[in-house]
Amino acid sequence: MDIALTGGSSFLGLRLAAEFLKRGHRLTLLATDDPATVRARLLRRLKLLGYPVETVAEDGADLDATYVDPEAPHLGLGRIGWEALAERFDVLWHCPAGLDISGAPDFAGGVPAKGARALLPLAARGSRTTAFHQVSTVLAHGAQEPGTVREHCDVLKQGAPRNPYEKAYADADQYVDIVAAQYSVPAVVHRTGILITDLAPHPELPQHSLAQAAAIAGRLFATAEQGYHLTLALPGDPEGSLNLLPVVSAAQAMADIGECAQEPGARLVHVVNGRNTPVSRALNAFEQLFPVRLKLRPPGAAYFPFEVRGLPGGLNGVLPYLRQHHSYETNALRDFGVPVTSPAVTLNYLVRGLRGAGTEAARFPEAPRARATAAPLTLAP
Known part of the structure; x- marks a missing residue:
């Protein structure tokens, strides 16, 4: 598959990138920094994590990076360039960066809704079917009664965010739910456990x-x-x-889900630890x-x-x-046939x-x- 990824410098994005490359997919990093710098940073960080870069990326043959501006019309590429980009990908992953104390710049400044608004129209534009994957967190459910948090997309319209962090992800998830239905785009909102x-x-x-x-x-x-x-x-x-979930376990399950065929419209999935x-x-x-x-x-x-x-x-x-x-319903994982092994x-x-x-x-x-x-x-x- 040909995959686009934002947030490749983030805590989860690094592991997602490694999973895509190990599986032989072609990966393009959508970067708001110099593409060569972003690409080199990813390879360097994968090496620091212990991934054998020469085998993961085959000397980088399956890894590319392209500059985009999420604040600009058509991502700063012009209409022709934007439409050409829309035709390239089978899957588009939006992985918003969380708070990064090291200060590395990332797509849309780590604001989930801003990135979703910039990218979901790109997935909807091309003549080929492009699936959209939004990385979120179970904390976006906000205040809930004790018990099991359900997985139906109606849940995306509910909840009471308790802080700006929860609200930022909840707003992005609601946007994906509404716009994916409007454009008939296959979309998955991945609400993960707290990654560690x-x-x-x-x-x-x-x-x-x-x-x-x-x-x-x-x-x-x-x-x-x-x-x-x-x-x-x-x-x-x-x-x-x-719900604390090792990040490698999350990335493996999410990459599995990304390889599954999906119907148009949004699907909520809890990528969580079973315990x-x-x-x-x-x-x-x-x-x-x-x-x-x-x-x-x-x-x-x-x-x-x-x-x-x-x-x-x-x-x-x-x-x-x-x-x-709270515990979290995991019917979508079962439907996808994807286990979370932690x-x-x-x-x-x-x-x-x-x-x-x-x-x-x-x-x-x-x-x-x-x-x-x-x-x-x-x-x-």
Whole structure:
């Protein structure tokens, strides 16, 4: 197949690119930077991840990159160039980049809806059938009652986003659902579990969200006094759980889905781990790495025995996930005949993926500061 991919520099995009190339597909990176630079960066990052680039890409014969501008009419290619691009691909993957602390530029600045609006008309334009795949997250479901989150596309019109991150993906997914039906484009919205890895962080590789949190924590505790040990009480539920999914497992399943024939219109699929990870296990991983003890208490006020300043985005946005009780329907995976095969997300797995992230303080231009304070800081859930 001839595949186009945005977000090839992102945490998931790198693994998707590797899957496509290993399977012998022709891959074109849609880039907002110099195409040669983007192509070289992908090959370099694949090598850092341990992929044998000479066999994955066969010296790059199946890997191309082309410059596009998602802000411009016809992607900045002119009508003739845009229509020629629309005829090239069997599958178009939109993989929005999440927060990338390394600052690498990516398609549409990591804004999911902006990229979807730029790319879905491209999939609809050509005379050949081009399937469109939107990478999303189960967090885009927003606030849900405890229990099983359904997989029907009506769910895309529901939910109450709890933060800008969830809203950004929910808006993009709703756009794909509406426009794919309008243009009769085969489209799949992949809502993935929270993607992680047990590979140690590397300065040139984008990090997953837990590693980013570990880096923030490392910067914070680097300013604390020697021998300082904290006990933090957070509003949450010791019985809560998160769907943590190793990123390679996600990429393999998604590439399998991309090879399946699809009917016109959008289809929602939950690409998730069959087993949730207790919230307490994720917190235990941070306790293994930092001089802190984290306690979950019923929703209400939580108290920090020190003052926190300068944390990117604050902490309020993550608090709902500490009391989450969700599982996810996976009928679409069954219909596609695609399993999600994942290693166990054990405490050791989590610690391996976080160790080292907490020492990369140089990646942050300004340090959050911690100091003892007589009055506890109240953190509202």
